Amino acid sequence: MNVAVIGSGGREHALALKITESSLLGKLYVMPGNPGTAAIAENVNLNVSDKESVIKFCLNNSIDLVVIGPEQPLVDGLANALRMVGINVFGPDSAAAEIEAHKSFAKYIMSKAGVPTGKYIEFNATKYDVAVDYLKQKKYPCVIKADGLAAGKGVSICNSPEEAEEALKSMFIQKVFGDSGEKVLIEEFLEGEEASVFAITDGNNFVILPSSQDHKRIGDGDTGKNTGGMGAYAPAPVVTTKMMEIIASKIIAPTLQALNSEGKKFIGCLYAGLMITEDGPKVIEFNCRFGDPETQVVLPLLKGDFLKMLYSAAKGKLDSEAVEYAGGCAVCVVAASKGYPESYEKGFEITGLDNLPENIIVYHAGTKEENGKILTNGGRVLGVTAVLEQNNLAEAKKLAYEALQKIHFENIYYRTDIADKAIK
Numbered sequence: 001m002n003v004a005v006i007g008s009g010g011r012e013h014a015l016a017l018k019i020t021e022s023s024l025l026g027k028l029y030v031m032p033g034n035p036g037t038a039a040i041a042e043n044v045n046l047n048v049s050d051k052e053s054v055i056k057f058c059l060n061n062s063i064d065l066v067v068i069g070p071e072q073p074l075v076d077g078l079a080n081a082l083r084m085v086g087i088n089v090f091g092p093d094s095a096a097a098e099i100e101a102h103k104s105f106a107k108y109i110m111s112k113a114g115v116p117t118g119k120y121i122e123f124n125a126t127k128y129d130v131a132v133d134y135l136k137q138k139k140y141p142c143v144i145k146a147d148g149l150a151a152g153k154g155v156s157i158c159n160s161p162e163e164a165e166e167a168l169k170s171m172f173i174q175k176v177f178g179d180s181g182e183k184v185l186i187e188e189f190l191e192g193e194e195a196s197v198f199a200i201t202d203g204n205n206f207v208i209l210p211s212s213q214d215h216k217r218i219g220d221g222d223t224g225k226n227t228g229g230m231g232a233y234a235p236a237p238v239v240t241t242k243m244m245e246i247i248a249s250k251i252i253a254p255t256l257q258a259l260n261s262e263g264k265k266f267i268g269c270l271y272a273g274l275m276i277t278e279d280g281p282k283v284i285e286f287n288c289r290f291g292d293p294e295t296q297v298v299l300p301l302l303k304g305d306f307l308k309m310l311y312s313a314a315k316g317k318l319d320s321e322a323v324e325y326a327g328g329c330a331v332c333v334v335a336a337s338k339g340y341p342e343s344y345e346k347g348f349e350i351t352g353l354d355n356l357p358e359n360i361i362v363y364h365a366g367t368k369e370e371n372g373k374i375l376t377n378g379g380r381v382l383g384v385t386a387v388l389e390q391n392n393l394a395e396a397k398k399l400a401y402e403a404l405q406k407i408h409f410e411n412i413y414y415r416t417d418i419a420d421k422a423i424k
Contacts, residue, residue, distance in 0.1 A: 001024055001025065001026055001064035001065060001307075001311065002026045002027045002028075002029075002061060002062050002063050002064050002065075003019055003025060003026075003027075003028050003029070003063065003064065003065045003066075003067065003307065004028075004029045004030070004031060004044075004057070004058060004061075004063045004065075004066045004067070005019070005028070005029070005030045005031070005033075005037070005041070005066075005067045005069060006030075006031050006048050006054070006066060006067065006068045006069055006070070006073055006078070007030070007031075007048070007068070007069030007070045008030075008032050008033055008034050008037075009034070009069065009070070009292055009365045009366075009380075010036075010292055010293055010295075010296055010334075010363040010364065010365035010380065010382075010383040011069050011070075011290055011291070011292035011293070011295045011296065012030060012033070012034075012037065012069040012070075013034060013036040013037050013296075013363040013364050013365070013383075014295045014296045014299050014300075014363055014383075015067055015069060015290065015295065015299070016028060016030050016033075016037050016040055016041050017040055017299075017361070017363075018299040018300075018302070018306045018307075019067070019306060019307045019310075020040050020041070021305075021306065021307075022305050022306060022307035022308060023305070024305065024307050024308060024311070025307055026064075027042070027061070028040070028041040028042070029041060029042050029043075029044050029057075029061065029063070030042070030043050030044070031043075031044045031045075031046045031048055031054065031057070032044065032045050032046060032047075032048065034364040034365070034367055034368070035364050035367050035368065035369040035374050036362070036363060036364025036367065037364070038369070044057060048073050048078070049072070049073065049076065051076075051077070051078055051081040051082075054066075054078065054081075054082070055081060055082060055085055055087070058082065058087050059085065059087075063087060064088060064311070065088045065089070065090060065307075065310065065311050065314055066079075066082055066087055066088070066089045066090070066091075067089075067090045067091065067310055068089065068090070068091035068268075068289065069289060069290065070289065071097065071100050071101075071149060071287065071288055071289050072149065073091075074091050074092055074093075074094070074097040074100075074268075074288050074289060075094060075097045075098075075100070075101040075149065075288070076094065077093065077094035078091075079091045079092060079093045079094070079097075079267075079268075080093045080094055088311065088314040088315060089267075089314055090267070090268055090269075090310040090311075090313060090314045091267070091268040091269075091288075091289065092266045092267055092268045092288050093264075093267075095263070095264040096259055096264040096265060096266040096267070096268075096288065097288040098264065099255075099259065099264075099266070099270075099286045099287075099288055100149070100285075100286060100287045100288040100289070101148065101149060101288075102147055102148060103145055103146075103147050103148075103185050103285065104122055104147050104183060104185060106283075106285065106286045107120060107185070109255060109258045109259060109262070109286075110255070110258075110283060112258045112261075112262075113254035113255050113257065113258035114254060115250065115251050115254055115255055115258075115283055116250065116251070116279070116280065116281065116282040116283065117282050117283040117284075118143070118187045118188045118189075118190050118275075118282060118284070119187065119188045120185045120186060120187040120188070121134070121185070121186050122147075122183060122184070122185055122186075123183070123184055123186065124182065124183050125171075125172045125181075125182050125183070128168070128172045128173070131168055131172075131184070131186070132165055132168065134186065135161050135164040135165055135168065135186070136161050138161070138164070138186070139188075140158065140159055140160055140161070140164075140189075141157055141158060141159045141189040142157075142158055142164060142186060142187065142188065142189055143155060143156070143157055143158070143186070143187040143188070143189055144156045144158060144164060144167045144168060144171070144184055144185070144186055144187075145184060145185045145187065145285075146171055146177045146180045146181040146183075146184060147180065147181070147182070147183035147184060147185060148177065148179060148180025148181070148182070148183075149180050150177045150180050150181070151228055153177075153225070153226050153227065153228065153341055154171075154177050154180060154181065154226075155216075155226055156170075156226070157189065164186075168184065171184055172184070190275040190277055190282055190284065191275075191277060191278070192275045192276045192277035192278070192282075193213075193236075193238045193275070193276050193421065194213060194214070194273070194274065194275055194276075194284070195211050195212070195213055195236045195238055195239045195274045195276055195281075196211065196212045196213065196214055196232075196236075196271065196272070196273055196274070196291050196294045197209075197211050197212075197239070197244075197247055197252075197271070197272045197274060198269050198270075198271055198290060198291070198294070198295075198298060199248075199252045199256075199269070199270045199271075199272065200268075200269055200309060200310070200313055200318070201252075201256060201266060201267065201268065201269075201270055201313060201318065202267055202312070202313045202314075202315075202316050202317060202318040203256065203260065203265040203266055203267045203316065204256070204260070204318075205318045205320060206248075206252055206253070206256065206270070206318070207309070207318065207320050207323075208244060208247070208248055208252065209298050209302065209323075209325075210234050210235040210298055210301050210302075210325045211234065211235050211236040211238075211239035211244065212232050212233065212234035212235065212236055212291075212294040212297050212298050213232060213233055213234075213236040213238070213294075213421065213422065214229045214231075214232045214273075214291060214293065214294055215229065215230045215231045215232065215415060215417075215418055216229060216230070217230070218230060218340070218341060218415075219415065220415050220416055220417045221417065225341055225342070226341070227336075227340065227341045227379075227380070228292065228341070228379075228380055229291070229292055229293045229294070229334065229380070230333075230334045230336065230380075230414070230415045230418070231293060231331070231332055231333045231334050231383075231414075231415055231418035231419075232291075232293045232294045232296065232297045232331075232332050232418070233297055233329065233330065233331045233332070233393055233396070233397075233418065233419040233422055234294070234297040234298045234301055234329060234330050235301070235325075235329065235391070236422060237422050238276045238422075239276065243276065243280075243281060246280060246281060247272065247274065247281050250280075250281070251272055251274075251281060251283060252270065252272065255270065255272075255286070256270070266288075267313060267314065267316070268288065268289065268313070269288075269289055269290045270286065270287075270288070271286065271287035271288070271289065271290065271291050271294075272286060273285040273286070273287065273291075292365075293332045293334055293363075293380075293383050296330075296332045296361075296363050296383045296385050297330035297331065297332045297385060298330075300328075300330050300361065300385070300387040301325055301326055301327075301328050301329070301330060301387070302323045302324070302325065302326060303323065303324060303325075303326035304321075304322050304323035304324055305322050305323065306322070306323055308322040308323075309322035309323050326389075327389065327390065327391060328387065328388050328389045328390060328391060329387075329388050329390075329391045329392060329393050329396050330385055330386065330387045330388070330396060331385065331386050331393060331396040331397045331399075331400045331418060331419045332363070332383045332384065332385040332400070332418070333383070333384050333385075333400050333401065333404055333414050333415070333418045334365070334380050334381075334382070334383055334384075334414060334415075335380075335381050335382040335383075335384060335404060335407060335409075335412055335413075335414050336379055336380050336381060336412075336413045336414060337366070337376055337378070337379055337381060337411055337412075337413065338411035338412070338413045339379075339411070340379030340380065340413070341379060344379055344411070345410075345411060346366070346375070346376045346377050346378065347375050347376065347377070348375060348376045348409045348410040348411065349373050349374070349375055349409060350367065350374045350375065350376060350381070350382070350407065350408070350409040351407070351408045351409070352406040352407040352408050353374065353407060355406075356403050356406065357399070357403065359386055359387050359388060359399065360384065360385065360386055360387075360399065360400070360403045361385045361387060362382055362383070362384055362385070362403075362407070363382065363383035363385060364382060365378060365380045365381060365382060365383060366378015366379060366380055366381045367381060367382070376409050376410075376411075381409065381412075382407065384400055384403050384404050384407065385400060386398075386399035386400035386403065393419050393422050393423050394419075394423045396419070397418065397419045397420075397423065400418070401416070
């Protein structure tokens with residue numbers, strides 16, 4: 001079958017790479033892709049927000065399945081448009097994607113489904129003064145979230161009323177997240193350890209992939225600003241077999257049922273960002289797609305036919321035995337541009353990508369090719385990932401950082417403590 005992957009980041013490179021392992025694959029396209037995907041598929045330089053161009057390409061090239069990586073095209077209704085013309089899509093329509101597009105909607109669904117999550121209160125920008133008064137009486141730390149999409153950066157953990165007011169001001173007055181920050185959620189701070197879980201679903205049945213843990217903060221020891229993710233590892237030891245059963249029965253299943261009851265059937269990857277608390281798992285957030293960089297560590301641990309699983313979900317009859325966890329572990333360290341997640345320079349040549357060990361995968365995220373050279377072209381540049389057949393995260397971490405030492409570009413920056421929580 002002919003497959004098109006939508007997106008240009010490390011997650012899409014990981015999806016494309018896993019799809020190439022399938023015996024079902026005919027031709028693979030990535031729109032618009034990056035230099036990493038160019039080595040394993042045909043990149044198509046299309047503006048993916050132009051639905052008509054995407055549809056035309058898919059029809060002209062007999063595409064059997066479209067796999068949508070990022071959240072924005074899903075929220076904008078690309079899956080709806082493709083399905084209207086009879087093209088199979090792995091990814092939810094815009095109504096179901098609202099679970100990520102609006103955190104307030106996700107909370108509504110969780111409330112309806114009885115899914116454990118943090119207590120919260122909503123405020124609109126017109127109620128700035130009321131929100132500030134509320135923050136003066138609040139218990140700290142607390143969490144302030146922009147209601148809409150903010151590329152993973154719309155969350156502030158505040159340790160004092162002053163910090164909270166500053167976060168509120170940035171969203172309501174300075175409008176750093178534009179319309180996405182017109183409404184905010186002020187939530188209780190959940191204590192525990194974070195984990196990410198992907199559920200592959202046809203809207204009714206689902207399969208949960210190995211757990212992982214993302215590292216959102218820019219600095220070692222989880223300090224500094226939130227980013228799109230500075231690294232990840234899988235599996236996460238904090239998610240035991242028993243814990244995974246609770247997540248499946250108390251979180252994933254009721255959420256899918258609640259979405260169905262709202263007429264918002266979810267087909268694709270439902271991502272649950274969890275806090276494993278003393279009282280069990282609680283949902284921090286839901287996303288409507290694979291996580292980045294968690295995808296980069298979860299997919300290499302699967303054996304079987306990943307494409308078969310995605311296609312069966314898209315067709316409405318999930319093949320729950322298409323893939324399974326093969327054992328092993330993976331650690332991904334993001335090599336970023338100094339200054340990210342704020343301002344940074346790009347256009348620097350990247351060297352050292354050749355002659356790396358076989359168990360190292362370098363996923364391209366913010367890169368471009370010019371005159372035969374690979375250059376930096378974003379905040380998160382590469383995902384340097386070590387994959388082991390045995391579950392030894394300490395060894396995987398060591399190999400990932402050894403590989404990083406061989407890769408160079410000006411202003412390279414990365415955290416040095418990815419996977420330390422699990423190793424400890």
